[in-house]
Amino acid sequence: MKADISKDDATPTLDDVARKAxxxxxxxxxxxxxxxxVVEATRARVMEAVKALEYTPNFAARVMAAKRTFTIGAIIPxxxxxxxxxxLQAFQEALHARGxxxxxxxxxxxxxxxxxxxxxxxxxGADGLLLxxxxxxxxxxxxxxxxxxxxxxxxxxxxxxxxxxxxxDNRAAMSALxxxxxxxxxxxxxxxxxxxxxxxxARERIEGLKDALRESALDVDDLEIIETTxxxxxxxxxxxxxxxxxxxxxxxxxxxxVLAVGASLGAKRLGLRVPQDVSITGFxxxxxxxxxSPALTTVHVPHREMGRKAADALIDMVEGKKKVVSAKLETSxxxxxSLGPCPGTNDDPDHP
Amino acid sequence: MKADISKDDATPTLDDVARKAxxxxxxxxxxxxxxxxVVEATRARVMEAVKALEYTPNFAARVMAAKRTFTIGAIIPxxxxxxxxxxLQAFQEALHARGxxxxxxxxxxxxxxxxxxxxxxxxxGADGLLLxxxxxxxxxxxxxxxxxxxxxxxxxxxxxxxxxxxxxDNRAAMSALxxxxxxxxxxxxxxxxxxxxxxxxARERIEGLKDALRESALDVDDLEIIETTxxxxxxxxxxxxxxxxxxxxxxxxxxxxVLAVGASLGAKRLGLRVPQDVSITGFxxxxxxxxxSPALTTVHVPHREMGRKAADALIDMVEGKKKVVSAKLETSxxxxxSLGPCPGTNDDPDHP
DNA sequence: ATTATAAATGTAAGCGCTTACACTGACGAG
DNA sequence: CTCGTCAGTGTAAGCGCTTACATTTATAAT
Numbered sequence: 001m002k003a004d005i006s007k008d009d010a011t012p013t014l015d016d017v018a019r020k021a022x023x024x025x026x027x028x029x030x031x032x033x034x035x036x037x038v039v040e041a042t043r044a045r046v047m048e049a050v051k052a053l054e055y056t057p058n059f060a061a062r063v064m065a066a067k068r069t070f071t072i073g074a075i076i077p078x079x080x081x082x083x084x085x086x087x088l089q090a091f092q093e094a095l096h097a098r099g100x101x102x103x104x105x106x107x108x109x110x111x112x113x114x115x116x117x118x119x120x121x122x123x124x125g126a127d128g129l130l131l132x133x134x135x136x137x138x139x140x141x142x143x144x145x146x147x148x149x150x151x152x153x154x155x156x157x158x159x160x161x162x163x164x165x166x167x168x169d170n171r172a173a174m175s176a177l178x179x180x181x182x183x184x185x186x187x188x189x190x191x192x193x194x195x196x197x198x199x200x201x202a203r204e205r206i207e208g209l210k211d212a213l214r215e216s217a218l219d220v221d222d223l224e225i226i227e228t229t230x231x232x233x234x235x236x237x238x239x240x241x242x243x244x245x246x247x248x249x250x251x252x253x254x255x256x257x258v259l260a261v262g263a264s265l266g267a268k269r270l271g272l273r274v275p276q277d278v279s280i281t282g283f284x285x286x287x288x289x290x291x292x293s294p295a296l297t298t299v300h301v302p303h304r305e306m307g308r309k310a311a312d313a314l315i316d317m318v319e320g321k322k323k324v325v326s327a328k329l330e331t332s333x334x335x336x337x338s339l340g341p342c343p344g345t346n347d348d349p350d351h352p
Numbered sequence: 353m354k355a356d357i358s359k360d361d362a363t364p365t366l367d368d369v370a371r372k373a374x375x376x377x378x379x380x381x382x383x384x385x386x387x388x389x390v391v392e393a394t395r396a397r398v399m400e401a402v403k404a405l406e407y408t409p410n411f412a413a414r415v416m417a418a419k420r421t422f423t424i425g426a427i428i429p430x431x432x433x434x435x436x437x438x439x440l441q442a443f444q445e446a447l448h449a450r451g452x453x454x455x456x457x458x459x460x461x462x463x464x465x466x467x468x469x470x471x472x473x474x475x476x477g478a479d480g481l482l483l484x485x486x487x488x489x490x491x492x493x494x495x496x497x498x499x500x501x502x503x504x505x506x507x508x509x510x511x512x513x514x515x516x517x518x519x520x521d522n523r524a525a526m527s528a529l530x531x532x533x534x535x536x537x538x539x540x541x542x543x544x545x546x547x548x549x550x551x552x553x554a555r556e557r558i559e560g561l562k563d564a565l566r567e568s569a570l571d572v573d574d575l576e577i578i579e580t581t582x583x584x585x586x587x588x589x590x591x592x593x594x595x596x597x598x599x600x601x602x603x604x605x606x607x608x609x610v611l612a613v614g615a616s617l618g619a620k621r622l623g624l625r626v627p628q629d630v631s632i633t634g635f636x637x638x639x640x641x642x643x644x645s646p647a648l649t650t651v652h653v654p655h656r657e658m659g660r661k662a663a664d665a666l667i668d669m670v671e672g673k674k675k676v677v678s679a680k681l682e683t684s685x686x687x688x689x690s691l692g693p694c695p696g697t698n699d700d701p702d703h704p
Numbered sequence: 705a706t707t708a709t710a711a712a713t714g715t716a717a718g719c720g721c722t723t724a725c726a727c728t729g730a731c732g733a734g
Numbered sequence: 735c736t737c738g739t740c741a742g743t744g745t746a747a748g749c750g751c752t753t754a755c756a757t758t759t760a761t762a763a764t
Contacts, residue, residue, distance in 0.1 A: 011499060013750055024714045029752060039712060054495070059475040060421075061750035063412035064719045071476075079456075080441040082434060089432040092458065101472055104431075104456045106444065120453055123411040124423075143406075147363060232643055261643055268645075291584055291613055293620075293645055365720055376744045381722060391742060413720035416749045 012053040021049040032057065063125050071101050072314060073121030074130040077109045077199075081230055081258060082286045084132070087154070090307030091130065098315050100127070109229070111198050115140050122149050128318040130154060130310060134161045135200045150317035154310045156201050157328045164317070164326040166310040170201050173299045173331040174208030174253070175215075177281055180333060181251050182216045184350075185342030186279065189213070190249035191225045192238040192259050202227075205255050205283060224249070228259070235262020236269065243270055243278070250278060250342045257282035257289045260296050264338065275340030285334050297339035300332045364405040373401035384409065415477050423453050424666060425473030426482040429461045429551075433582055433610060434638045436484070439506070442659030443482065450667050452479070461581070463550050467492050474501050480670040482506055482662060486513045487552045502669035506662045508553050509680045516669075516678040518662040522553050525651045525683040526560030526605070527567075529633055532685060533603050534568045536702075537694030538631065541565070542601035543577045544590040544611045554579075557607050557635060576601070580611070587614020588621065595622060595630070602630060602694045609634035609641045612648050616690065627692030637686050646689035654681050 018025045023042060030037050031046040038046070049055075063069050072095055076084045092102040103121060107114035114131075118140060121129060129144070129151040141162045144151050150163075157167035181189060191209055194202040210220050226241060228234040235254065239262065242249060254260035260282030267274050274280055274294050282289050282298035289296035306329055313325040341350070370377045375394060382389050383398040390398070401407075415421050424447055428436045444454040455473060459466035466483075470492060473481060481496070481503040493514045496503050502515075509519035533541060543561055546554040562572050578593060580586040587606065591614065594601060606612035612634030619626050626632055626646050634641050634650035641648035658681055665677040693702070 014752095015750080025751080026715075026753075027713060030713085033752080037712080042712080054498075056471060056475050058416075058750050060412040060415035060477055061719090062752075064410075064416055064721090065750075065752040067719080067752095069412075078441070079431070079444075080437050082437075085432050085434075085437070089430070089458070092431075101476075102457065105454065106441070119408060123408050124453075125412055146406075232639060265643055287584060288640070288643075291617055291640075291644065366722095367720080377721080378723075378745075379743060382743090385722080389742080394742080410720050413749090414722075416751090417720075417722040419722095419749080 011058075012055045013058070014055075017046065017049045017053055017055050020053060021046045069125040069127055070099055071103055071124070071126050072128050072130065072311075072318075073103045073105070073118075073124070073126035075114055075117045075121070076104065076106050076132055078230070079104070079106050082288060083230070083256060083258070083284055084155075086286070087303035087307040087310075090304040091311045092307075094308045094311030095315070098311070100311075100315060109195065109199070111136060118144070122147050128152070128314045130314060131163070132156070133200045134158050134163075134165065135198050135203075138162075150314065152310055152314045152317065152325070154306060156204070157326070158200075159326070161326075164313070166306055166313055166325070166327050166329070168301060168306070168329045168331045170204035171208040171211065173301075174205040174283065175211045176208075177283070177297075177299050177333055178209045178212030178253060179215070180335075181253065181279065181281065181339065182212060182218070184251075184279070184339065186249075186251040187218065187342070188247060188249045189218075189223065189251050189253060190242045191223065191253045191255070192235055192242070192263060193225055193227050193255035194230050194259070195227050202255050209253055230256060230258050232258055232262040232265065235259035236266035237262075239263035239266030239280075240270065243267075243272070248278075250344075251281070251339070252278065253281050255283060257284045257286050257296055257298055260298065260338070261288055261292050264292060264294070264296075274338050277343060279339045279342075281339050289334070289336070294337035296334075297336045298334050300334040302329050302331070305329060363410075364407045365410070366407075369398065369401045369405055369407050372405060373398045421477040421479055422451060423455055423476070423478050424480050424482065424663075424670075425455045425457070425470075425476070425478035427466055427469045427473070428456065428458050428484055430582070431456070431458050434640060435582070435608060435610070435636055436507075438638070439655035439659040439662075442656040443663045444659075446660045446663030447667070450663070452663075452667060461547065461551070463488060470496070474499050480504070480666045482666060483515070484508070485552045486510050486515075486517065487550050487555075490514075502666065504662055504666045504669065504677070506658055508556070509678070510552075511678070513678075516665070518658055518665055518677070518679050518681070520653060520658070520681045520683045522556035523560040523563065525653075526557040526635065527563045528560075529635075529649075529651055529685055530561045530564030530605060531567070533605065533631065533633065533691060534564060534570070536603075536631070536691065538601075538603040539570065539694070540599060540601045541570075541575065541603050541605060542594045543575065543605045543607070544587055544594070544615060545577055545579050545607035546582050546611070547579050554607050561605055582608060582610050584610055584614040584617065587611035588618035589614075591615035591618030591632075592622065595619075595624070600630075602696075603633070603691070604630065605633050607635060609636045609638050609648060609650055612650065612690070613640055613644050616644060616646070616648075626690050629695060631691045631694075633691050641686070641688070648686075649688045649691035650686050652684045652686040654683070657681060 014025045014028050018028045028046050031043050095102050105117045131153050133156040134153050153163050153165040155167050157165050196202040213220050226238040228238050260280050263280045272278050282296040285298045285300040289298045366377045366380050370380045383395050447454050457469045483505050485508040486505050505515050505517040507519050509517050548554040565572050578590040580590050615632045624630050634648040637650045637652040641650045
C-alpha cells in the first residue's frame with residue numbers, strides 16, 4: 001500500500017488552490033486581489049477551492065512579492081493610560097474601514113525604545129507610521145525617508161515639522177485655559193507637568209501657560225513647575241509638595257488629566273477643598289475627568305476626530321494620493337467644577 | 353557617460369552586505385543569527401559592512417525562509433478601557449525581555465471580529481496568540497491547531513479548556529465578594545453586569561454571585577441583573593433603573609470597576625449616599641477604583657503578574673518547552689469605602 | 705468567414721532570506 | 735607523510751506569492 005501523498009496536512013498554498021480549481025497560480029492570485037480581472041465562472045470555481053481548502057494567503061510571501069502590507073504601525077508612549085486609548089481606537093476603526101490593519105507598540109516614553117520600535121515596524125513592512133508628537137532626532141526621520149515609509153504625527157500640531165501632523169495647538173490651548181484661570185483672579189499659579197524632555201506636547205503646554213502669564217503681566221519667574229511621570233500618585237505627590245511652599249499657589253494647572261486627578265487626591269489628603277481652597281485643572285478631557293469629583297475643568301481634545309482624520313491622512317500618504325495633509329483641530333475649554341474663583345478675592349467675575 | 357549603476361538608493365540587501373564584506377550571503381546570515389558559528393575576524397568584517405550600509409534585514413523574507421517571526425499577537429476586547437491595559441503592558445515587557453514583539457488588536461467584544469483578527473495575526477505569522485477568556489467557537493480552535501499556532505487564554509481560568517489559561521477564578525472571586533456583602537446584612541442585592549453573551553468572565557461572575565446567594569439560602573430568582581456594555585454612562589443608567597424598582601436593592605454588585613464607577617455616578621445624581629444609602633462594588637481593581645470617591649470596594653486582580661506569567665507561558669509553548677502551563681492566580685477582596693452595612697440593619701457585624 | 709482587437713489566462717522570473725549540503729584547508733593521530 | 739576530522743565558508747535550492755509578458759480565446763468589425 002502506497003503512502004497517500006496527497007494527505008496534505010500542511011497549510012495549503014496558492015498552488016494547491018490552483019491545482020484544485022484547475023487554473024494557474026496567477027489566476028488564483030488575481031481572483032484574490034483583482035477579482036474583476038477574472039471571468040465570473042473561473043472566479044467562482046477558484047473561490048470554491050479556496051473555501052474547500054480553507055486557504056489563507058501566506059502573509060510574508062505576499063508582502064515579499066507585492067511590497068505592500070496594508071499594515072499601519074502606531075507607536076504610542078504608553079498603553080497603561082487612557083490618554084491615547086480613545087484616539088487610537090478611532091484610528092483603528094478608520095483604518096479597518098479602508099482595509100488596513102493596525103499594529104500598536106509602546107515606547108514607555110523612551111526615545112531609544114521608540115526608535116527601536118520604529119525600526120521594528122518598518123522591518124515588518126508597515127506601510128505607514130503614526131507617531132506621537134514631533135520630538136525625535138533627525139536621523140530617524142532620515143531613516144524613514146530612505147525607507148520611503150510615510151509617517152504622520154498626531155496629538156500635536158506643527159506647521160512645518162519634518163512630517164505632517166494631525167493635531168492641535170497644545171500651546172494655545174493651555175494658554176486659553178490659563179487665561180481663564182487668571183480671569184478668575186488667580187495670581188499664584190503653579191503647574192504639574194509631564195516630563196518635558198522629549199515630549200513636545202508637555203513643553204508646549206508649559207509655554208502656553210507662560211504666554212498667558214506674560215500677557216497678563218505676571219512674572220513668569222514666579223511660576224513653579226514640577227515635572228513628573230504620568231501617574232496619579234505622582235500627581236498627588238507633586239501637589240503636596242507645591243502646597244508646602246511658604247506661599248502656596250491658589251491654582252494648580254496640570255499637564256494632563258491623570259496628573260490633575262492625582263492633584264485632586266493630594267488635596268483631599270491635605271484636607272483642602274477643590275475649588276474653594278485651591279483650583280485644579282487638567283488637560284485632555286479623558287473620561288476620568290468627568291467622573292472624578294469634583295469633575296475636572298480641562299481642555300477638551302477631539303480624540304476620536306483626531307484618530308479618524310489621522311487614519312485617513314496617513315492612508316492617503318501611503319497610497320500617494322496627497323502630499324500635505326496637516327490639520328489643526330480645535331480644542332475647547334471644558335468648564336466643570338475643579339476651577340473656581342481665587343479664594344480671598346471678593347469679586348467673582350461670574351457673580352459680581 | 354555611463355549611468356552609475358552602483359548608486360544604490362534602494363534599501364540594502366543581504367547580498368549587498370555580503371559583497372561589501374567579501375563573503376557569501378550564508379556567512380552574513382550566520383553572523384546575524386548564529387554569531388558563534390563564524391570566526392571572529394569574519395564576523396567583525398561583516399558587522400562593519402552591516403553598519404556602513406545601515407542594513408536591516410527584510411522581515412518578510414526572513415519569516416518566509418525561517419518560518420519564525422518572534423512575534424506574539426494579542427487580541428483584546430477593547431483598548432478603550434483600562435481593564436486590559438496594565439496586564440498587557442506587563443505582557444509586552446516580559447515578551448520584550450525574551451526577544452519577542454507584541455502585536456495588539458482589538459475585537460470590540462465581537463466574536464466575528466475576533467475571529468477575523470485571529471486569522472489576520474496568524475497570517476502575519478504570529479508565533480503565538482494571547483486571547484481573552486475561553487468563549488469562542490470550536491472551529492477557530494481547530495484552525496489554530498491546524499496552523500500549529502499555540503494560543504493561551506488569560507483573564508479567566510479553566511481547568512480543561514481547549515487552550516491552557518493563565519487567569520483567575522472569576523466565579524469564586526465574585527462569590528467571595530458577594531458573601532462579604534451578605535455578611536454585612538444586605539439581602540436585596542442586584543447586579544450590573546457586562547454582556548455575558550460570548551464573555552465567560554462576565555458569566556462566571558454572575559454565577560459566582562448566584563452561588564453566594566444560594567449558599568446563604570437567599571432566593572436567586574429575586575436577583576435582578578442588568579447587562580450592559582462597559583461604559584461609565586451605561587453603569588449610571590442601569591443603576592438608576594435598578595433604584596426605580598418598588599423595592600430597590602441595598603447593594604449593587606457590578607461586573608467591573610467601570611460599571612461600578614457609573615453606578616456611583618448614578619447614585620450621586622439620585623442624591624443617594626454611598627455606602628450609607630446604598631452599597632456598590634466593583635471588580636478588577638483598576639486604578640479608577642482607587643481614585644473615585646468613595647473609593648471602590650472591589651476584587652483585586654493581579655494584572656501585572658498575570659501579564660508576566662502569560663508571556664512566559666506562551667513563549668514556552670511557542671518554543672515547545674512545556675505543554676501544560678495553566679495557572680490559577682489568586683485574587684483578593686480590596687475593601688475600600690463603597691461597601692457598608694445594610695441600611696436599616698441595627699447591627700453592623702464589624703461594630704457590634 | 706476573416707482578421708484586428710480586446711479579454712482571459714498561463715508562464716516564469718523574481719522578492720530577500722535561511723539552511724542543507726558541499727567544499728576547503730588546518731590539524732592531530734597513526 | 736597520509737588520512738580522517740572538523741571548523742569555517744560557499745553554493746544553491748527553496749519559502750509562497752505577485753506580476754510583466756506571452757499566449758490563447760472571445761468579440762467585434764469588415
